[in-house]
Amino acid sequence: MDRTWNRGLCWRCEDDGVPVLWLGPVQSAEAGDAPFFCCAPCVRRLEALVSAYNRRGDVVDENPVTSMLARTYGA
Numbered sequence: 170m171d172r173t174w175n176r177g178l179c180w181r182c183e184d185d186g187v188p189v190l191w192l193g194p195v196q197s198a199e200a201g202d203a204p205f206f207c208c209a210p211c212v213r214r215l216e217a218l219v220s221a222y223n224r225r226g227d228v229v230d231e232n233p234v235t236s237m238l239a240r241t242y243g244a
C-alpha cells in the first residue's frame with residue numbers, strides 16, 4: 170500500500186488542506202469509484218476500528234457486509 174501523505178481533503182471528516190493518506194478506492198453504486206483519502210486523526214480512528222474488527226475473529230459470516238456489521242456492532 171502506498172503510504173505517501175499528500176495535502177488535500179479528508180473524505181471522512183471533510184477537513185481540507187491537511188495531510189491525507191490514500192486508503193483505497195470508494196465504490197459507489199451510482200457514481201463510480203473514487204480515491205478515499207483520510208487525515209491523520211481519521212486514519213488513527215480507522216486503524217482502531219480495523220484492529221477491533223480483526224480481534225473479533227469469532228464471527229463467521231461469508232457476507233463481507235453483514236460480517237463487518239456483526240463485528241463492528243455485534244449485530
Ligand SMILES: [Zn+2]
Pocket residue numbers: 179180181182183184207208209210211212
Ligand atoms: Zn479526517
